[in-house]
Every structure is written in C-alpha cells, then in structure tokens.
Amino acid sequence: MSIVVRNLSKTFEYYKKEVGLKSSLRNLFHRETLHKNAVSDVSFEIEKGEMVGFLGPNGAGKTTTLKMLTGILFPTEGQVTVHGFVPWERKKEFKKKFAIVMGQKSQLWWDLPASESLHLNKFIYEVEETTFRNTVDELTELLDVKELLNVQVRRLSLGERMKLELIAALLHKPEVMFLDEPTIGLDILSQRKIREFLKYYNQQSKTTIMLTSHYMNDIEDLCKRSIIINGGKVAYDGDLAQVNNVLGQKKLIKLKLEQPVSDLQLNRFGFVRENNGLEAVLEVEKANLKDCAQAVLQQLPVLDLTIEDISIEEGIALLYQKENRVHELEKVL
Numbered sequence: 001m002s003i004v005v006r007n008l009s010k011t012f013e014y015y016k017k018e019v020g021l022k023s024s025l026r027n028l029f030h031r032e033t034l035h036k037n038a039v040s041d042v043s044f045e046i047e048k049g050e051m052v053g054f055l056g057p058n059g060a061g062k063t064t065t066l067k068m069l070t071g072i073l074f075p076t077e078g079q080v081t082v083h084g085f086v087p088w089e090r091k092k093e094f095k096k097k098f099a100i101v102m103g104q105k106s107q108l109w110w111d112l113p114a115s116e117s118l119h120l121n122k123f124i125y126e127v128e129e130t131t132f133r134n135t136v137d138e139l140t141e142l143l144d145v146k147e148l149l150n151v152q153v154r155r156l157s158l159g160e161r162m163k164l165e166l167i168a169a170l171l172h173k174p175e176v177m178f179l180d181e182p183t184i185g186l187d188i189l190s191q192r193k194i195r196e197f198l199k200y201y202n203q204q205s206k207t208t209i210m211l212t213s214h215y216m217n218d219i220e221d222l223c224k225r226s227i228i229i230n231g232g233k234v235a236y237d238g239d240l241a242q243v244n245n246v247l248g249q250k251k252l253i254k255l256k257l258e259q260p261v262s263d264l265q266l267n268r269f270g271f272v273r274e275n276n277g278l279e280a281v282l283e284v285e286k287a288n289l290k291d292c293a294q295a296v297l298q299q300l301p302v303l304d305l306t307i308e309d310i311s312i313e314e315g316i317a318l319l320y321q322k323e324n325r326v327h328e329l330e331k332v333l
C-alpha cells in the first residue's frame, strides 16, 4: 500500500473573538475556547500507482487531510503512513518520497527563471547531475516548455507556469504526489494538456497520485476511484461512474413554455428544479420518463421539450447538498 489512513481526525481549537474594546479586555482574562472537527474518523487505503480523486465542497476537510498526509499538521487522532513513513515525524528520507503541487500557490521563484528553481530543488533533494539533466530534458519535451526555462516566472502564462511547477515537483521522482487544484484557472486547452501529461506520467512512472480538483473533467478523465469527503467524513469511496449510474436513474425534462406555468402545475409531473415562468426544469424518475413527457406535452403549453441526463458534476453537487442522497447511494451500491 502506498497510503494508509486509519481513523484520522483533526480538531482545531480556537478562541471566540468578540468585537468591541470591552469584550477585548474581558477576553484577556477569560477566553471562550471553541472546537472545530475539520476531519472526523477518516479511513482509506491507496495502492501504489493509483490515481485517486479527492473531492468535497469548500470546507469539507480536504486541505486539512492533505496537510496531515504531508506532515504539515499533526492529527488529533489516528494513524497515517505514506510510503511506509509517518508524515509528521518529518524524516529527511520522507521528503524525497513525495511532492505536493498547489494550483493556488507557486513554488517557483517569482522573479527568477524557472531553471533557477529547478537547480535549487536539485540541491535540496540531492538529485544527481545526469538524472537531473535527463529528467528536465524529458519533462520539458513532454510538456513543450523547453524554451521557457530561462524566462522569468512572473512573465509566464498561468498554464506555462503550472507545467514548470510540475517539472519542479517531479525532479526528484517522488513515489507519491499530492495535486491540489493543478488546473485551477487554466483555459480548456491547457487543462487538457496537463491532464494528458498526468495520465501519461502516472502510467509510465507508477507514481501514486491524489488529485483534488473542482473540475469534474479532470476527475472523470484521470481517476477510476474518488474519495468524496463532506463535513470531515468520508461520504463516498469508489468509482464516480457508479454515482452517475445511481443518479442516472433520474432524468431532467427541460421545458420552454408559451405562457407562464406555476410550480403547482408543474409539480404534478415531477420535482421542480427550476421555474422562471417561461422556462422550467423537472426532475423525474427514468422509469416514468415516457409517461411524464407525454403528459407534459398534452397538458402544458409547451414550445420545446428536451430530455437530459444529470451531469456527473451536478450529481456530485447533489451528494454534497443532501446527506440522504449519500444514503440513497449506499443502499444501491
């Protein structure tokens, strides 16, 4: 196993702050302590070479978990090993086993060309000269950024910078890679290029990859398995296609109407997702689709009707919103 996480929890302790001078003075003598369970009893295992999506809404506990897996934070409870190392023991050898890339944070020196940062990493991770040259050659070729090595990082586009961030992170050939939103803010073409590269690299090097992304295309394309975390707990662990299958039991009927129709009128045919009078979206069971569509056409002033699947993106959002959807899913799987 590459990553083993058992009953991992993290509770943050912080103090309640009240506004106003009087309250601030009172706070000097008596501070109310608050607790936040950011991660609660999380367990999973990831095999060597697996590429796993790590998803969850804002505040779900993703970053806190990643921080514990990389040794930045101590857990309140639980055990973790990453490639055999306990991350928060911060052994020197462990540093050479993993890499973390954050789309929102540059690890390259802003005012210098990326080549300087690569040389610094070569020194920090003790990469041998020939390996260094070969790796840089191979990766710059693959990502098509050879001519950009000597351009000041601040002058690069976001996509170009991200490619060089990846090269800097992979220089020491880590066994495990944590990618936190690596395609955030990139245009479609750059996102695709980064995805292709990650897919190829993962297949070639068998590096274990944990990928956090808000772009479902990244996850659908790259990860056979996803762990969904919500409110600090694991809400789902498996193939996202299965989430889709379950949510695929429902269909959306999108309507354009000649004249406004009330929610009450629409409710008879299915769950009203949206209704602005002249355009409405109904959620119906797949099994009832034909009857529903016919009834809608007969009984409502319909200009246009289309039938759509619930997208995987939407499916996940539904899972985030509604605990009962998670249970619905558990029952079927």
Ligand SMILES: Nc1ncnc2c1ncn2[C@@H]1O[C@H](COP(=O)(O)OP(=O)(O)OP(=O)(O)O)[C@@H](O)[C@H]1O
Binding pocket: 012, 013, 014, 036, 037, 038, 056, 057, 058, 059, 060, 061, 062, 063, 064, 065
């Ligand atoms: N140092 C801290 N002290 C108190 N609460 C914290 C601290 N760090 C994080 N939290 C809280 O813990 C919860 C989980 O935060 P975390 O950053 O892990 O979420 P996330 O899933 O990474 O969210 P996002 O997608 O927005 O980055 C949040 O409610 C956050 O406010």
